[in-house]
Amino acid sequence: MEGDHEVWAGPLSGHRTVVVLLNRSPEFRIITVQWDDIGIPPKMVVEARDLWKHATLEKRFVNKVKANVRPHACKIFLLTPLPLSE
16 A cells, blocks of 8 residues: 555466556546566566456556546456567
């Protein structure tokens, strides 16, 4: 926990990771999660699926993911590593 926000993460099968960004503040917050903090190898490219919206984000993420979280709300993402292109 850091101030008025929390980050929760855990490993899933298939090298996937679930991450919860919780904003306990009465204001919008940009919450950033570094790969080092949640056990994803550095430089790993992942796709993020927003589990509330049931949609995969178009952007790919490297080293971190960040999101603008509404007051007293949370965002939940399923992070899936992408294979290296050859």
